[in-house]
Amino acid sequence: MKRIFTRRGFTLIEIMLVVIIIAALAAMVVPRMSGRSEQAKKAIAHTDIGSHLSTALKLYELDNGNFPTTAQGLDALLKEPKSSPVPTNWNGPYLEKKPIDPWGTPYVYKSPGEHRRDYDLSSKGKDANSDDDDIVNWE
Secondary structure (H helix, E strand, O other): OOOOOOOOOOOHHHHHHHHHHHHHHHHHHHHHHOOHHHHHHHHHHHHHHHHHHHHHHHHHHHHHOOOOOOOOHHHHHOOOOOOOOOOOOOOOOOOOOOOEOOOOOEOEEEOOOOOOOOOEEEEOOOOOOOOOOOEEOOO
């Protein structure tokens, strides 16, 4: 009886050729992507400070007539503050989650601000000990 189907697998050379091609493609792509994660984190922090958190703070101020104090902090956007000045018309929460920067540390909030009249808002960046990489709302 004659066999109709024959089995044929890949040779070692064919498999090695495919692995070499994949490695070459990865070697071209990975260096281009390596610095992008830090750029993305900076963009997220800029967006949070310039848009998300500032919008929540403005809504708080519209409802209550003033921004949260430094002591109340950004937590006032999540739950109604009980410390003075107690908000008169709190309609929060103004944020869905605790405001943490992309590096895992809380944003720095001060009201009234040292650099702006209303409030200062910043992130310490990747290196929390250095001011070189800070992302701020006053520049």
